[in-house]
Every structure is written in structure tokens, then in C-alpha cells.
Amino acid sequence: MADALEKNPRIDPAIDATGETHDAENKDKPRDSKGWDGKLRVEKNVLVNGRDQDADSDAEDVSEDEGPPPEQLPADEDLLEDYPEDEEEIELVHLRISDMAALRLERFKKLKRLGLRQNQITSVELPDDIAPQLQDLDFYDNLISHVKGFDACSELVLLDLSFNKIKHIKRINHLTKLKDLFFVQNKISTIEGLEGLTNLRQVELGANRIREIQNLETLTGLEQLWLGKNKITELKGLDTLTNLKILSIQSNRLTSLAGLSGLKNLEELYISYNAIKEISHLEENTNLHVIDVSSNPIQHLQGLENLKHLQEFWASNCQLSDFNEVEKQLGDKEELETVYFEGNPLQKSQPVLYRNKVRLALPKIKQIDATYL
Numbered sequence: 001m002a003d004a005l006e007k008n009p010r011i012d013p014a015i016d017a018t019g020e021t022h023d024a025e026n027k028d029k030p031r032d033s034k035g036w037d038g039k040l041r042v043e044k045n046v047l048v049n050g051r052d053q054d055a056d057s058d059a060e061d062v063s064e065d066e067g068p069p070p071e072q073l074p075a076d077e078d079l080l081e082d083y084p085e086d087e088e089e090i091e092l093v094h095l096r097i098s099d100m101a102a103l104r105l106e107r108f109k110k111l112k113r114l115g116l117r118q119n120q121i122t123s124v125e126l127p128d129d130i131a132p133q134l135q136d137l138d139f140y141d142n143l144i145s146h147v148k149g150f151d152a153c154s155e156l157v158l159l160d161l162s163f164n165k166i167k168h169i170k171r172i173n174h175l176t177k178l179k180d181l182f183f184v185q186n187k188i189s190t191i192e193g194l195e196g197l198t199n200l201r202q203v204e205l206g207a208n209r210i211r212e213i214q215n216l217e218t219l220t221g222l223e224q225l226w227l228g229k230n231k232i233t234e235l236k237g238l239d240t241l242t243n244l245k246i247l248s249i250q251s252n253r254l255t256s257l258a259g260l261s262g263l264k265n266l267e268e269l270y271i272s273y274n275a276i277k278e279i280s281h282l283e284e285n286t287n288l289h290v291i292d293v294s295s296n297p298i299q300h301l302q303g304l305e306n307l308k309h310l311q312e313f314w315a316s317n318c319q320l321s322d323f324n325e326v327e328k329q330l331g332d333k334e335e336l337e338t339v340y341f342e343g344n345p346l347q348k349s350q351p352v353l354y355r356n357k358v359r360l361a362l363p364k365i366k367q368i369d370a371t372y373l
Contacts, residue, residue: 079103091115098143100125117141124149139164140182147171147193161186162204169193183208184226191215205230206248213237227252228270235259250274250292257281272296272314279303293318294340301329311335316369317343327361338367 079092085107097103097119105111106127113136121142126134131152141163147170150156156175162184169183170193179201181194188208194200195218202224210230216222217240224246225238232252238244239262246268247260254274260266261284269285272294279293280303288307292314299319304310310333320326323346330336339362341347347354358368366373 077102080105080108083108086110089113089115091117092119094118096120098122105130112136114138126150126153128152150175173197194219202226216241224248238263246270260285282307289335290314301325304329304333308333309335312338314338314340315344316340319345321345321349323357323361326358330362334364336362337365339365340369342369 079095079097080090080103083090087108088110090105090108090111090113092103093115094117097116098121100116100121100123105114106129108130110133111130112134114134115136115138117138118141121139122144123146124139124144126149131150132154134153135155136158137150137153137156138158138160140160144161144164144166147161147166147168150159150172151174153175155177157177158180159172159175159178160180160182162182164186166183166186166188169188169191172178172181173193173196176197177199178197179199181197181200181202182204184204185207188205189210191205191210191213192215194203194215197219198221200219200222203219203222204224204226206226206228208230210227210232213227213232213235214237216225216237220240221243222241223243225241225244226246226248228248228250230249230252232249233254235249235254235257236259238247238259242262242264244263244266247263247266248268248270250270251273254271254276257271257276257279258281260269260281263285265287266285267287268290269288270290270292272292274296276293276296277298279291279298279301282288282303283306286306287309289309290312291307291310294314294316295318297319298315299321301315301320304313310330313330313336320341321344326339326341326346330339339358341354341358346357350357355368355371359365359373
């Protein structure tokens with residue numbers, strides 16, 4: 001876990017794999033970002049038996065109360081008056097900006113990064129003078145419904161459109177230098193419009209309405225794919241992603257792990273909060289370092305035999321009950337340092353003896369649940 005924290009600063013060290021904090025003051029915090037998505041954190045109370053409470057609702061286009069129209073930025077207010085015209089990075093967060101034209105961005109001839117998080121922007125308007133030089137655009141948490149306005153952004157490397165109202169991925173497949181693309185918490189039902197983006201390294205589509213993994217075949221350089229909190233029932237369409245290192249697909253409707261055999265370089269697999277009953281079909285994924293199967297109805301640990309490089313195994317709130325099985329299946333993992341078994345029958349039946357029994361079964365372990373040894 002220590003290594004994971006260093007690699008991913010978004011993980012909250014106060015929260016363990018079950019989402020429980022070990023600090024009374026922090027008990028209402030969301031579970032850690034490994035829970036299902038790299039950016040977005042899901043509250044425990046929105047999940048029921050591994051599925052989101054509204055997952056069965058197909059009324060996906062119900063009209064929403066949009067509330068009052070966004071407050072317009074006064075024309076005589078210059079939010080950027082203190083920025084030098086050779087500024088390369090501009091960050092304007094939570095300022096109720098709705099009209100990008102009022103920012104007069106055309107004066108910043110060297111601008112490379114523009115962050116407009118938590119505003120009220122409905123339409124992306126970038127001056128032609130600066131669009132070709134922009135490398136990083138962040139529109140996280142706005143009111144954008146349509147993906148447009150990026151035609152001239154030929155140098156764009158990162159685009160974040162998370163927490164908006166987007167239903168369709170369109171008009172970005174010309175952005176061939178993109179490496180990081182974020183569409184977390186939108187209204188997307190189909191993975192589309194990404195063909196040709198061969199430089200993509202990370203795609204985040206968590207908390208949408210996706211039912212099928214598709215149209216990713218050309219993204220052969222992809223290293224991270226985040227699909228948590230959707231409605232996916234089957235692992236498919238992944239065979240060509242041979243460089244994939246991280247797959248996060250928590251809080252979906254999976255019943256099997258079949259479909260991962262082509263991912264020889266996969267290092268981290270996050271599949272908590274699904275309906276998986278057994279760990280299987282991982283024989284070819286011999287480079288796996290981290291597996292999170294928490295909150296699945298798994299009763300036995302068979303299926304880990306080939307995973308010699310396993311470092312972290314998270315299996316909180318499953319149905320594991322046999323310490324002999326823990327020893328048999330995990331005892332030969334020389335690199336294993338962290339295990340999570342909290343919430344299983346083997347912990348609940350003998351809570352006082354639980355940690356000692358895990359240590360006896362796995363004497364080289366360095367961390368049991370949230371406790372370092």
C-alpha cells in the first residue's frame with residue numbers, strides 16, 4: 001500500500017480497501033480512489049451488493065431541473081488583469097464563469113495550460129490565436145453538453161471534460177497527440193469517437209452509462225483504462241490493448257473475469273463491487289502486481305497460482321472462510337506485502353485471533369488491512 005500511495009497521490013491513506021476509515025473524524029469520507037476510478041470517489045451508501053442503486057433504471061434521458069441560468073461574467077470585470085501576457089498556465093476555479101469570450105484569452109500568446117474547473121461554461125470557445133499551442137485543457141465540473149470547440153487544438157496532450165452533461169464522444173479523433181482523456185461522470189452510453197488516437201495512454205470513463213466495452217481496438221498504446229461505475233456485464237474488446245497496465249472496472253455487473261488473456265502486461269486489476277464468484281481466467285496475466293476483488297461473492301482463492309509477482313491482494317468483504325486456503329494460495333508469493341481480508345467470515349468468526357492467523361499463514365506479509373506490521 002505504501003508503494004501505491006507514492007504512485008497515486010489521489011489515494012487517501014486514512015481509508016482502507018473496504019472504504020472504512022480508522023479515524024472517527026474521517027468516518028464519512030468516501031472510499032479510496034482505487035475503489036473504482038482514478039479520479040472520482042464513490043460514496044459507500046450509493047452501492048448495494050456491488051451495484052449502484054440507480055443502475056437498473058433505464059430512464060436515462062429523464063429531464064433534469066437545470067436550475068436558474070448561470071450568472072454571466074460582467075463585461076467590465078477582467079479576471080486575468082494580473083496575469084502577464086507571456087503566462088503559460090492559467091487556472092480559474094469556481095468563479096461562476098460562463099462566457100469564455102469575456103476572458104479575452106487571445107492576449108496570452110504563450111498559453112499552454114488552461115484550467116477552468118467548477119465554473120458554468122456551456123460552450124468551449126477558444127481563440128484561434130492560442131488554440132494551436134494549447135497542451136492541457138481542464139473543463140472538469142461545468143455545464144458542457146456537446147464536445148466541440150477543439151478543432152484547432154492540434155498540440156493538445158490532456159483533455160478533461162469530467163463532470164459535465166456529455167452524451168456522445170465526438171469531434172476529438174483529430175487530436176492525435178492526446179495522451180490523457182477524462183470523461184468521468186457524464187451521460188455517455190457508448191464508447192466511440194476515439195479511433196486514431198494511438199498516442200492515448202490513459203482514458204477515464206467512470207460513472208457513465210456504458211454497457212459494453214467497444215471501439216478501443218486502435219488504442220494500442222493505452223496503459224490505463226478506468227471504467228468504474230457503469231453497467232458493463234462482460235470483459236471483451238480488450239485483446240488489442242497489449243500495453244495496458246491498469247484496468248479499473250469496479251461497480252459494474254461482471255460475473256466473470258474471462259476476456260483478459262491477451263493483456264500480458266497488465267499489472268493492476270481493480271474489480272471490486274461486481275458479482276464475481278470465483279477468481280479465474282488469470283493464467284496469462286503473470287505480471288499482475290495488484291488485484292482488488294473486494295465486495296464480490298468469492299468463497300475460494302483458487303486461480304492465483306500463476307501470479308508469482310503479486311504484491312497486493314485486496315479481498316475485503318468477500319466470503320472467504322479458510323485460513324488453510326489463504327496459506328496454500330498466497331504462501332508462495334515471495335513479493336506479496338499487503339493483504340486485505342477484513343469483512344470476510346475468516347475475520348468475523350474470530351476477530352481477536354484474525355491478524356495472528358493471517359501472520360501465521362503469511363509470515364512475510366508487511367500489512368494486514370490498514371495496519372502495518
